[in-house]
Each structure stands twice: as C-alpha cells, then as structure tokens.
Amino acid sequence: MPRFRLTVAYDGSAYSGWQRQDPPTGEVIRTVQATLEDVVSRVVGEPVVVHGASRTDAGVHAKQLIAHVDVEDKNAVQSL
Numbered sequence: 001m002p003r004f005r006l007t008v009a010y011d012g013s014a015y016s017g018w019q020r021q022d023p024p025t026g027e028v029i030r031t032v033q034a035t036l037e038d039v040v041s042r043v044v045g046e047p048v049v050v051h052g053a054s055r056t057d058a059g060v061h062a063k064q065l066i067a068h069v070d071v072e073d074k075n076a077v078q079s080l
Helices: 032-044 074-079
Strands: 003-010 050-052 062-070
Touching: 003 032, 032 050, 032 062
Parallel strands: none
Antiparallel strands: 003 062, 050 062
C-alpha cells in the first residue's frame, strides 16, 4: 500500500482546526483534515484518512504541517 507524505500550508481562518469533527447532530464542521480527505478521496477514487503529525486550533494557520495518506489502489497513485 503506497504511503504519501503531504506538506500542508493553509490559512486556518475559515477552519475549526485541523482534526476532523463528527458531531452527533450531523452538522458539518469545516476542518483541514476533513477537507483534505475529501479532496484526496476524489482524486484517487477511494476513501482515505489523512493522518497529521500535529494539530492546530480553530483559526490557526500552518506553513509546513506534515501529514500522510495511505492509498489502497496502486493505479490511483498516478493521480497524485
């Protein structure tokens, strides 16, 4: 299973921090992790989980946050 290292920079003003949040009410909470998972999943054509090396709070920016993602389908690797 291929593993990809991501070096992520973002303006956190519009996010509720890094970590995905799944509240019981079903409301959508915009986080950096959830946004990355959505985008990478669409690119490789399968659900993925993005693992960050650290987390940030709501509104916090990052210049070089390190993360990784594992991709099951080796054919999808060419999409990244």
